[in-house]
Amino acid sequence: MNIGEVAERSGIPPKTIRYYEDIGLVRPQRSENGYRAFRETDLHKLTFLGRARALGFSIEDCRTLLGLYEDESRESAQVKAVAEEHLSEIDSKIAQLQAMRQTLSHLVAACHGDDRPDCPILSDLSGAQAG
């Protein structure tokens, strides 16, 4: 398979696939004309990567997960540890965003949003004490 077909079937853009090769996540062979020649296993790996990335795993996590996937002597505890670590990072991010959301939505609600200049959003940012 050429890169275009693999891109289509895996849902990962050609540019990204080349990048993944660059950083050693996939190692397609080469045809005589210099084109990358992907096998089914390469496609499989890329699909795996696509799903892992969609779950928010970092590239380094993906590398680890791919390694575990291909290691038949892995222990599922290793996989679970990576996933739990990532899950807790997701939880932190959600918490942080919800805190922002909380503050910001109050400010937005308090701003009358008309043609006058006074604005509780700017007041808050400038450090004024809430009344």
Next chain:
Amino acid sequence: MNIGEVAERSGIPPKTIRYYEDIGLVRPQRSENGYRAFRETDLHKLTFLGRARALGFSIEDCRTLLGLYEDESRESAQVKAVAEEHLSEIDSKIAQLQAMRQTLSHLVAACHGDDRPDCPILSDLSGAQAG
């Protein structure tokens, strides 16, 4: 004030303050020895930036907000529009993270996490249909 004092009082690291000057968010004067000389208004701006960044506004949003803050003929509707736009981006991010969280927490719960190799997390990533 030198950069160290401003950093301390605004809570923004010196490196970041220099970066903000680089991109034109603050324009401190210079002392004869070449040191940046910050006035109270500069400190004020940096504190404003710190709060806006803490609410997740992008640097470009911050630039806009600072501009509105200093523009006495602003309309609060302009500020509110920026904030609402940002709020909806926050909401999207939260939704995306929660979707990841949902999938991932199910997978983590399903993985026994022991010394055996079989693992529903890897099965899912590799594209197996859930049974």
Next chain:
DNA sequence: CTTGAGCTTCCAGTGACTGGAACCCCTATA
């Protein structure tokens, strides 16, 4: 033979910093 799609490499840019090197300035102390 030309056209156009698809492939190749390499370089640069994204956002918002952050680390580090190499150097200057200022004050205090031996």
Next chain:
DNA sequence: TATAGGGGTTCCAGTCACTGGAAGCTCAAG
């Protein structure tokens, strides 16, 4: 007066995970 240190300065490179673009090669169709 020499020196040590803790400021400050600039500039360059790296982060993360791509993405865009330029220049050039390959291949199939008309």
